[in-house]
Every structure is written in C-alpha cells, then in structure tokens.
Amino acid sequence: MAEDYVIEMLHITKEFPGIKANDDITLQLRKGEVHALLGENGAGKSTLMSVLFGLYQPEQGKILKSGKEVQIRNPNDANALGIGMVHQHFKLVECFTVLDNIILGVEPNKLGFLQKAEARKKVMALSEKYGLRVDPDALVSDISVGMQQRVEILKMLYRDNEILIFDEPTAVLTPQEIDELMEIMRGFKKEGKSILFITHKLNEIMAVADRCTVLRKGKYVGVTDIANTNQEELSRMMVGRDVQLQVDKAPAHPGEVILDVQGVNVPSSTHKKSAVRDVSFQVRAGEIVCLAGIEGNGQTEFVYGLTGLEKVTKGTITFCGKDITHASIRERSKSGMSHIPEDRHKHGLVLDYSLENNMVLQRYWQPEFQSHGFIRKDKVREYSDRLIEQYDVRSGQGSVTIARSMSGGNQQKAIIAREIDRDPKLLVAVQPTRGLDVGAIEYIHRQIVAQRDAGKAVLLVSLELDEVMNLSDRILVMYEGEVVGEFDPKTTTVQELGLYMAGARKQGKGE
Numbered sequence: 475m476a477e478d479y480v481i482e483m484l485h486i487t488k489e490f491p492g493i494k495a496n497d498d499i500t501l502q503l504r505k506g507e508v509h510a511l512l513g514e515n516g517a518g519k520s521t522l523m524s525v526l527f528g529l530y531q532p533e534q535g536k537i538l539k540s541g542k543e544v545q546i547r548n549p550n551d552a553n554a555l556g557i558g559m560v561h562q563h564f565k566l567v568e569c570f571t572v573l574d575n576i577i578l579g580v581e582p583n584k585l586g587f588l589q590k591a592e593a594r595k596k597v598m599a600l601s602e603k604y605g606l607r608v609d610p611d612a613l614v615s616d617i618s619v620g621m622q623q624r625v626e627i628l629k630m631l632y633r634d635n636e637i638l639i640f641d642e643p644t645a646v647l648t649p650q651e652i653d654e655l656m657e658i659m660r661g662f663k664k665e666g667k668s669i670l671f672i673t674h675k676l677n678e679i680m681a682v683a684d685r686c687t688v689l690r691k692g693k694y695v696g697v698t699d700i701a702n703t704n705q706e707e708l709s710r711m712m713v714g715r716d717v718q719l720q721v722d723k724a725p726a727h728p729g730e731v732i733l734d735v736q737g738v739n740v741p742s743s744t745h746k747k748s749a750v751r752d753v754s755f756q757v758r759a760g761e762i763v764c765l766a767g768i769e770g771n772g773q774t775e776f777v778y779g780l781t782g783l784e785k786v787t788k789g790t791i792t793f794c795g796k797d798i799t800h801a802s803i804r805e806r807s808k809s810g811m812s813h814i815p816e817d818r819h820k821h822g823l824v825l826d827y828s829l830e831n832n833m834v835l836q837r838y839w840q841p842e843f844q845s846h847g848f849i850r851k852d853k854v855r856e857y858s859d860r861l862i863e864q865y866d867v868r869s870g871q872g873s874v875t876i877a878r879s880m881s882g883g884n885q886q887k888a889i890i891a892r893e894i895d896r897d898p899k900l901l902v903a904v905q906p907t908r909g910l911d912v913g914a915i916e917y918i919h920r921q922i923v924a925q926r927d928a929g930k931a932v933l934l935v936s937l938e939l940d941e942v943m944n945l946s947d948r949i950l951v952m953y954e955g956e957v958v959g960e961f962d963p964k965t966t967t968v969q970e971l972g973l974y975m976a977g978a979r980k981q982g983k984g985e
C-alpha cells in the first residue's frame with residue numbers, strides 16, 4: 475500500500491557546470507512530519523529544495539504531490555501547491571517594512587486598491603498565534619537576522635503554505651531563538667503541516683525531527699528514523715567516517731599584547747544610544763579570546779568598529795603598538811588584521827567574482843599578484859588552487875567558479891581559507907563555523923587552534939556556547955553593549971555564562 479506522502483521527489487538529477495549537484499536523489503515527505511535533510515557542505519541539499527520550490531528544473535526525475543505528479547516551474551507554482559521556503563540566505567527587500575515584505579507579490583486588493591489594514595490584521599494574527607513577535611512597521615534593514623527569519627516564516631504562513639522548507643534556519647539564530655524555532659516547528663507539526671528541515675546541527679535533528687534523509691556528494695545515502703539512531707551514526711552516514719566533535723588543545727601561552735581596546739564606543743545604526751559602550755580589553759599573541767553574548771548586544775557593532783566598517787566615536791584601538799582607531803579598512807588589513815565577517819555575502823565575498831578573484835581581494839595589488847599594473851593571473855590561479863585543495867573548498871569548477879553559485883558552507887570555507895592564509899597577526903573570526911558541516915567544523919577548529927599555537931592573536935565572536943567553551947582561552951561576555959564579565963572556560967559553566975549573557979549578573983557590581 476502506498477504510504478501517506480504529501481511530497482515525493484523521485485530520482486531527481488540536477489546538473490550544474492562541472493558537477494551533478496543532485497544525482498538520482500529520492501526524498502519522501504510524510505504528512506505532518508518534520509523531515510531533516512542532512513549532508514556535507516555542497517552535498518546538494520539547497521539544490522534539491524530549490525527544485526521542489528520551482529527555482530531549478532531537474533534534468534531527470536519527478537515530483538508527486540499527494541500521489542499525483544506535478545510540474546513546479548517556478549515559485550508561484552510551488553506556492554499554489556502550498557509549498558513555501560525559507561532560504562539559506564534570506565531574500566527580503568531591505569528598504570521595505572516587515573509588512574510590505576510579507577505581502578509582497580500577494581498584496582490583497584479590492585478593485586485595485588491595496589487593502590493593507592486587512593493584510594496587517596492577518597499578519598498580526600499569525601504572528602501572535604505562533605509567538606513570532608514581529609513589528610510590522612520596522613524596516614528590514616534595521617532588524618536582527620533572527621527577526622528577518624521570522625519575517626520569512628510569516629511570508630510562508632501568510633500564503634497558507636502547508637509544506638514548509640527551512641534551509642538552515644538555525645545557522646543564524648541564538649540558542650534561545652533556536653529553542654523557540656523548534657517550538658514553532660512542533661506547533662506547525664501539530665497542525666498537520668509537513669516540514670523539511672536542513673541543518674548541520676545533529677542535536678537539533680535529534681530534538682525535533684521524525685526522520686532524516688542523508689545525502690553525500692550529490693547522492694542519496696539513506697533515510698533513517700530518528701528514534702532508532704544517534705548523532706554518531708548520523709555523522710558517520712553523512713561524512714563516511716567518524717568525526718571528533720570536541721577540540722583537542724593544549725593550554726595557551728599568551729605573549730605580547732597585539733590588540734588593546736580602551737573605552738571604545740561604537741554608534742548604533744538604529745538607536746541614539748551607542749551600540750557599544752566603554753569596552754576595554756586586550757588580546758595577546760597566542761591566545762583565543764571570545765566575545766560571547768546573545769545576538770544584538772553590541773558584538774556586531776564592536777567588530778565593525780574594530781575592523782573599520784563603522785567609526786569609533788570614543789576610546790582608542792591599538793594594534794601591534796599602533797593607534798588604528800581611525801585607520802582605513804585597508805590600512806588595518808595591511809598591518810595584519812584578518813576578518814572572517816558575520817555576513818559572508820555583505821562583507822566576505824564579491825558574489826559575482828570568481829572564486830580565485832575572491833581569494834586575493836585584499837592582496838591583488840601586491841607584487842606577488844601584480845606587475846606593472848596587470849594582475850598576474852597565473853599566480854592568482856596557482857594560489858587559489860592551493861587554498862581550494864588545502865581547505866577542501868568544493869564547487870563545480872574550482873578556481874573559476876562564480877562565488878554566488880557555491881554552496882553556503884563552501885563560500886564560508888573559502889573566506890576562512892583566505893583570511894587564515896594571509897598570515898595575520900590578529901584573526902577576528904565572527905561565527906566562523908556558521909553553516910559548516912561537522913567535518914568542516916572539526917577542521918576549522920583545528921586551524922584556529924593552530925593559528926593560536928603559531929603565536930597569532932585570535933578574537934572569536936560566537937553565539938554558539940559549545941564553540942565558545944571549546945575554543946576560547948578567555949571569555950568576555952557582552953550585554954547591552956558592555957563587557958559585563960570575564961571568565962576562564964576551565965572554571966566557568968554554560969549556566970553561569972548564561973546568567974551574564976541574559977543580564978541577570980554583572981561582575982564588579984556586588985555579585
């Protein structure tokens with residue numbers, strides 16, 4: 475007897491130049507289940523979901539909705555079938571309000587007049603019902619990524635979608651937001667909605683999924699019931715070997731002060747009050763210092779101030795003995811500051827450039843890559859090929875691949891390769907492993923520790939408490955723009971950090 479599948483993708487094959495992103499993949503979604511999709515960076519997850527959402531046409535295979543074959547030629551077709559998608563990289567219009575984004579393309583009208591009040595009512599009702607707490611009048615450019623994601627979720631709900639695709643929704647969320655999203659998903663499930671959920675975090679799959687389909691290098695590996703499996707087995711299915719989830723590292727031997735931050739303020743783009751207030755700390759050679767905190771407590775703005783993306787309005791930043799408080803981005807970069815940015819699309823890559831040109835973005839003018847005003851293309855190619863090989867950056871066409879076409883995790887790996895290989899004195903790493911598969915995380919964590927052991931100063935900014943506890947030698951907690959405590963990961967606990975992150979405690983003020 476045929477099972478009760480809402481969606482069946484059968485023998486799907488989708489090719490891109492140089493690569494079969496999906497090679498005979500089958501995925502069957504039951505009604506009312508949370509179905510996880512797991513696979514290494516570049517395994518073909520986003521591609522498969524884009525096929526289901528009508529963004530790509532497969533060369534082979536077919537899609538059934540409730541047992542009947544359907545043609546999904548574009549996202550409108552998908553919507554008509556009740557399929558909605560929250561993309562890995564959000565697709566909101568930044569200068570529009572939340573409400574305008576949600577109703578974009580399906581604006582309710584009467585005789586050609588926009589019925590915004592009605593739309594607002596429906597949006598607010600949905601927001602209330604699922605505890606999404608969005609402000610319909612806020613501009614998208616002003617809200618946090620977590621909020622942007624809720625807007626994307628509301629877009630699906632507003633269109634009455636019953637099959638919800640989440641492409642790595644938790645990669646950009648705080649632990650609290652992740653718990654909330656899991657709750658939201660359980661709520662959807664209870665109502666009989668069916669969910670496809672991509673994540674690299676195995677604990678999330680264990681917590682919320684009913685079944686999991688595993689892909690590897692474009693191929694279908696298998697599907698398992700979550701009740702009968704565990705994280706080790708999942709990671710083995712996905713990577714094809716055992717993965718070590720803990721980092722091995724020796725105690726740090728901090729040397730001279732590399733970064734000295736004194737009394738720094740950085741303005742906020744949305745509020746009058748500074749986003750960063752009176753922040754002071756040092757990072758020495760050979761240590762990993764982490765700025766921990768809940769998203770939106772000034773970490774982003776601090777890094778903007780440190781790397782020159784935003785101006786510092788008070789205080790000083792000294793880098794290797796030089797005052798760089800007002801230095802240009804290039805000056806900072808030239809004097810040995812590397813930056814793995816939080817937003818890889820906005821600040822990490824030029825998406826329409828080739829991978830090789832992205833690899834030399836801050837260096838193409840150096841003699842190594844340039845002579846008499848001409849780029850030495852052979853040198854750039856050679857260099858890029860080496861990084862790709864060393865850091866296992868996977869893409870269709872290697873060095874000449876356009877960055878935009880690469881999978882999210884591989885874009886991230888390319889940035890990390892570039893920033894580490896510049897041999898910096900200070901590595902500023904913001905959420906470096908966001909969106910990476912467990913195998914890649916293992917590798918990147920080792921690289922960061924190796925940087926430390928080679929005498930580099932590392933400033934890590936992470937929302938992942940596991941990563942913070944695992945990697946750091948010292949932890950500074952930020953709350954509402956200020957550093958409220960300093961901790962030794964060997965003697966503190968996640969619970970204690972949590973209290974400071976939530977503002978329930980502050981050092982030096984009568985604990």
Ligand SMILES: Nc1ncnc2c1ncn2[C@@H]1O[C@H](COP(=O)(O)OP(=O)(O)OP(=O)(O)O)[C@@H](O)[C@H]1O
Nearest residue numbers: 490495515516517518519520521879880881882883
């Ligand atoms: N539009 C495109 N043009 C060319 N190649 C593409 C395109 N989209 C994806 N690819 C390639 O297809 C492969 C699969 O990519 P996909 O984005 O589906 O991976 P993924 O499993 O979602 O990975 P990640 O976990 O990193 O997001 C990658 O090698 C990628 O470079």
Ligand SMILES: [Mg+2]
Nearest residue numbers: 520562881882
């Ligand atoms: Mg993807």
